[in-house]
Amino acid sequence: MGSKNCMNEACRTTTSSEWKKGWSLKSGGFATLCYNCGLSYDNSVFCETFHFKESGWRECRLCGKIIHCGCAASRYQYEYMDFGGISCLSCAKHLEIQPVQPVQTPGDLPSGPFMTNGVKDVYPLVTENKGNDDKFSNERLLHLTKAVGANDVISKLEQLRREESMLKTVDAQKCISNLRPQCSSSSFLKPDIGRPKQEVKDTFESLAQQSLNFALATSLGSSSSVLPFRGEIIEGVEQSKSSFQHGKNTKQTLSKPVKHSPAAGSETNKGNITQKRFARTPADVRGRTQLLPRYWPKITDQELQQLSGDLKSSIVPLFEKILSASDAGRIGRLVLPKACAEAYFPPINQSEGIPIRIQDIKGKHWTFQFRFWPNNNSRMYVLEGVTPCIQNMQVQAGDIVTFSRIDPGGQLVIGCRKATNNGDVLDSHATILPNGNSPRETSYSGVTDTLLPTGGRTSDDSMQQSNPMSEKKLRNIKNKRLLMHNDDALELRITWEEAQELLRPSPSAKPTIVLVEDLEFEEFDEPPIFGKRTIFTSRLSGEQEQLAQCDICSKWRRLPVHALLSAKWTCSDNIWDSNRCSCSAAEDVSPRDLEALFTCNNDNVSKEGEPSGLDALATIAVLGDNIGDMGESSAGATTRHPRHRPGCSCIVCIQPPSGKGKHEPTCKCNVCSTVKRRFKTLMMRKKKRQSEREAELAHEKDKPTLAKICFEKEEEEDDIAGNALLNMNHHQENEDGNRMSTEEAKKGRLDLNCDPYREEDVIAEENEMSLTTLMNVATLPFDMFLEKPNDVPSLEASMIEDNIAGEGAMLLPGVSGQENNPEDGQGA
DNA sequence: CGTAGGCATGGAG
DNA sequence: ACTCCATGCCTAC
Numbered sequence: 001m002g003s004k005n006c007m008n009e010a011c012r013t014t015t016s017s018e019w020k021k022g023w024s025l026k027s028g029g030f031a032t033l034c035y036n037c038g039l040s041y042d043n044s045v046f047c048e049t050f051h052f053k054e055s056g057w058r059e060c061r062l063c064g065k066i067i068h069c070g071c072a073a074s075r076y077q078y079e080y081m082d083f084g085g086i087s088c089l090s091c092a093k094h095l096e097i098q099p100v101q102p103v104q105t106p107g108d109l110p111s112g113p114f115m116t117n118g119v120k121d122v123y124p125l126v127t128e129n130k131g132n133d134d135k136f137s138n139e140r141l142l143h144l145t146k147a148v149g150a151n152d153v154i155s156k157l158e159q160l161r162r163e164e165s166m167l168k169t170v171d172a173q174k175c176i177s178n179l180r181p182q183c184s185s186s187s188f189l190k191p192d193i194g195r196p197k198q199e200v201k202d203t204f205e206s207l208a209q210q211s212l213n214f215a216l217a218t219s220l221g222s223s224s225s226v227l228p229f230r231g232e233i234i235e236g237v238e239q240s241k242s243s244f245q246h247g248k249n250t251k252q253t254l255s256k257p258v259k260h261s262p263a264a265g266s267e268t269n270k271g272n273i274t275q276k277r278f279a280r281t282p283a284d285v286r287g288r289t290q291l292l293p294r295y296w297p298k299i300t301d302q303e304l305q306q307l308s309g310d311l312k313s314s315i316v317p318l319f320e321k322i323l324s325a326s327d328a329g330r331i332g333r334l335v336l337p338k339a340c341a342e343a344y345f346p347p348i349n350q351s352e353g354i355p356i357r358i359q360d361i362k363g364k365h366w367t368f369q370f371r372f373w374p375n376n377n378s379r380m381y382v383l384e385g386v387t388p389c390i391q392n393m394q395v396q397a398g399d400i401v402t403f404s405r406i407d408p409g410g411q412l413v414i415g416c417r418k419a420t421n422n423g424d425v426l427d428s429h430a431t432i433l434p435n436g437n438s439p440r441e442t443s444y445s446g447v448t449d450t451l452l453p454t455g456g457r458t459s460d461d462s463m464q465q466s467n468p469m470s471e472k473k474l475r476n477i478k479n480k481r482l483l484m485h486n487d488d489a490l491e492l493r494i495t496w497e498e499a500q501e502l503l504r505p506s507p508s509a510k511p512t513i514v515l516v517e518d519l520e521f522e523e524f525d526e527p528p529i530f531g532k533r534t535i536f537t538s539r540l541s542g543e544q545e546q547l548a549q550c551d552i553c554s555k556w557r558r559l560p561v562h563a564l565l566s567a568k569w570t571c572s573d574n575i576w577d578s579n580r581c582s583c584s585a586a587e588d589v590s591p592r593d594l595e596a597l598f599t600c601n602n603d604n605v606s607k608e609g610e611p612s613g614l615d616a617l618a619t620i621a622v623l624g625d626n627i628g629d630m631g632e633s634s635a636g637a638t639t640r641h642p643r644h645r646p647g648c649s650c651i652v653c654i655q656p657p658s659g660k661g662k663h664e665p666t667c668k669c670n671v672c673s674t675v676k677r678r679f680k681t682l683m684m685r686k687k688k689r690q691s692e693r694e695a696e697l698a699h700e701k702d703k704p705t706l707a708k709i710c711f712e713k714e715e716e717e718d719d720i721a722g723n724a725l726l727n728m729n730h731h732q733e734n735e736d737g738n739r740m741s742t743e744e745a746k747k748g749r750l751d752l753n754c755d756p757y758r759e760e761d762v763i764a765e766e767n768e769m770s771l772t773t774l775m776n777v778a779t780l781p782f783d784m785f786l787e788k789p790n791d792v793p794s795l796e797a798s799m800i801e802d803n804i805a806g807e808g809a810m811l812l813p814g815v816s817g818q819e820n821n822p823e824d825g826q827g828a
Numbered sequence: 829c830g831t832a833g834g835c836a837t838g839g840a841g
Numbered sequence: 842a843c844t845c846c847a848t849g850c851c852t853a854c
Contacts, residue, residue, distance in 0.1 A: 326847055331832075335846060351834090373834065380835095380846065 295319040295337050299402065299417075307361060307415070313406040315413065318344045320402040323390075328397040332387035334368075341381035344403065344412070345370055353384075358403075358412040360389065366414065389414065534565060553583035556594060 299307070299317050308315045319340040321327070327334045336345070348354055353371025360366065369384040393416045395401065402415040534546040544561040550571045557571060557580050565573070574581040580588055 324847055329848095333833090335848095338845065375835080375846085376837095376844075378844070384833095 295321060295340055299404075307404070307413075310361060313409070313411075316405045316407050318403045318405055318412075320400050320417075322400050323395060323397050325397045327386075327401075328390055328395065328399075330387065332385050332390075334383040334386045334390075334401070336370075336381040336383055338379060338381055340403070341370075341372070344405070345381070348372060356383075356412070358389075358414045360393065361413065361415045364392070394418075534559070534563075536561065547589060550583060555583065555585075555587040556589045558588040 296319065299320075304315060304317065319337065321334075321337060321340070324335070345356065346354065348370060351372060351374065353369055355367050356370040357365050357367050366386075366389045368386055368389070370381070371384060372379040372381045374380075390396075390401075393401075393414075395416045395418060398419045400417040400419065402417065404413040404415060405411065406413055534548045536544065536546045545558050546561050546563060547556045548559050548563070548565055548569055549556050551568055552570045555571065557574050557577065559565070559574065560576050563576060571581055571583045571585065577588075579585060
């Protein structure tokens with residue numbers, strides 16, 4: 001692309017790159033607009049720019065004829081005119097139609113960008129005559145058309161409209177407000193060459209309120225922008241007046257028959273009121289025709305009314321966007337859809353952009369940097385510095401931020417709707433979230449937040465909720481990038497697979513055996529039940545057992561490892577131990593054991609029911625040889641500890657993923673010191689036992705005792721654990737390894753499982769509670785997948801929290817789209 | 829070394 | 842083939 005000159009004398013930009021595409025030309029090309037002034041171009045022969053005042057170029061929506069001004073350019077250029085064609089100068093019939101009713105699009109009309117959802121939007125060429133108030137009645141329009149001829153109609157109407165606007169400030173402001181986005185829309189910029197720039201500016205400055213927080217482009221004031229796109233103007237006004245009563249005002253032909261997309265079909269509870277959420281048409285025609293439906297605001301009428309009431313202003317929804325992980329991430333950059341940015345934000349010429357003030361639904365003002373990056377000969381618009389706002393709104397990836405405008409005044413308003421669990425939000429344009437889940441139906445922040453349950457949302461929600469994945473969703477998931485960031489879903493899936501294995505048939509259910517590829521499967525007519533949460537433990541003797549808690553007395557009972565318990569289980573159900581089948585019987589497990597148990601178990605299982613990094617440590621310590629297998633799933637998972645966030649410096653989060661990173665032998669980090677200390681303990685134990693063993697052997701040389709067997713087994717475990725600890729994450733043994741001081745431990749530094757130097761932990765270890773104490777994840781109560789279980793003491797969790805809080809590393813809820821935990825966002 | 833800024837890349841439409 | 846945009850990656854600080 002060679003260097004081009006802007007034809008706007010006030011601009012005269014010469015550049016080879018800073019041009020943007022304007023409307024598409026039927027010739028196959030695009031009108032080229034100057035990025036600097038947005039007004040002119042040099043290589044498009046589209047006549048409207050240069051002959052705008054003389055041009056009557058329009059496409060009649062009724063007869064489909066193209067008319068032109070007669071200039072050479074207009075004779076051979078066929079242009080999508082998305083104005084709606086105020087009048088067809090070759091077919092005056094439509095002018096006699098009064099009022100214009102929504103008209104089904106003639107099939108022979110050329111489809112253009114105004115085609116939406118298969119139904120061509122029909123713009124009111126002539127709207128209802130409002131009597132004396134309407135100086136642009138059909139009659140008048142027709143009269144003007146005849147009186148002044150085609151070439152002058154537009155300019156005359158423009159003049160009248162402007163005068164009208166000046167006289168009626170309020171209405172004018174509404175007009176302006178509604179016109180502004182149109183004017184700044186790249187595809188519909190109607191450069192005003194024939195009009196002095198200053199005049200335009202003055203006109204609009206006189207109308208714009210001081211509170212107008214974003215600059216009006218010179219093009220915004222283009223007189224051509226004030227052309228009687230009657231439907232458009234009236235729509236805006238009417239929208240404000242009618243609170244966007246979709247489909248109720250039949251005269252609002254712009255109230256297009258909204259496709260009932262799945263998104264639109266979702267419901268939002270608002271008190272007792274349930275309202276369909278429609279893909280609301282943007283505030284202006286251009287926006288609608290240009291913006292992808294995914295960006296269409298979907299605020300409900302009630303929400304809009306409430307929002308308008310809260311802000312005591314007329315709110316014009318502009319667009320919305322589902323927050324991506326990047327948007328919600330710590331970088332604080334919210335990528336704005338290009339069309340939206342160019343339609344609703346002030347034009348910017350420099351990459352650095354401009355600061356822009358946007359208020360939220362609570363009235364709080366935020367200043368963002370609205371800027372762009374050159375990108376593939378185009379632009380990528382971003383709002384920078386959104387993190388505080390995002391945090392304040394407590395939204396995260398998958399939630400929706402909305403942009404609206406207060407009329408009059410044009411103040412931009414940012415709002416949000418939190419994703420909810422309905423899986424039916426997706427339409428053909430919807431986005432799959434980075435976690436592979438669909439964006440969920442939403443509640444409008446500040447509007448319906450208080451009306452909707454604000455209970456904790458977990459990442460499991462979207463999984464456990466019935467979320468029928470459409471083919472489109474599945475197709476979308478093919479997105480490699482999304483798959484790469486689908487770790488959460490993957491982890492969940494695995495967890496669910498594990499859970500699947502331990503779904504128990506209903507006690508009364510009788511299976512039907514079916515053969516599938518020579519494999520027998522049991523089919524049950526009744527739905528499965530979830531077993532009671534139990535804790536598997538193993539004594540040092542190797543004997544395994546599980547602990548279950550009575551639902552009545554809360555006492556823990558030792559049960560055989562094979563015992564399958566229903567979700568509701570009490571002591572009376574203890575058929576394995578007649579002495580402990582009553583709540584009156586003493587607890588099987590001492591409080592000390594329980595404490596140690598939970599200390600370990602809380603390492604093993606996070607509140608969300610996902611294995612933690614400490615689980616990996618414990619498991620590795622036990623499995624030893626299988627460390628390679630654990631590597632990817634466990635060690636990798638440690639860097640994605642569900643309760644932690646980027647920046648968390650706890651022992652779990654600071655571990656590098658498997659195979660990544662290597663600590664120096666002299667490293668004194670928490671991980672290294674802990675590993676070294678642990679290893680040292682193991683070695684000490686080993687030595688001690690070895691000496692004991694030798695002493696024992698001296699006494700009983702030929703009689704292998706149970707104690708001996710257990711001792712050997714324990715020793716073997718220690719070896720394995722020691723090797724595992726040595727190998728884990730390439731941490732290396734240092735004979736002079738630091739020992740974590742008690743003080744450090746008290747500061748909340750996370751210990752691995754337990755501190756062998758602490759008396760209670762040593763006792764716990766010696767009390768037959770080995771590292772093999774693992775939570776039976778699969779028998780977690782069903783609601784564990786729904787929300788954080790509150791019934792389990794969480795010493796470890798509190799330690800983690802303390803640690804995070806102490807180091808100030810915890811990010812506010814909703815900061816990260818990738819690793820954040822919605823639970824935390826609820827102030828967990 | 830960690831972070832932020834800016835641009836590049838590549839998948840999806 | 843092209844645009845958009847989510848996000849990766851490089852570089853400067």
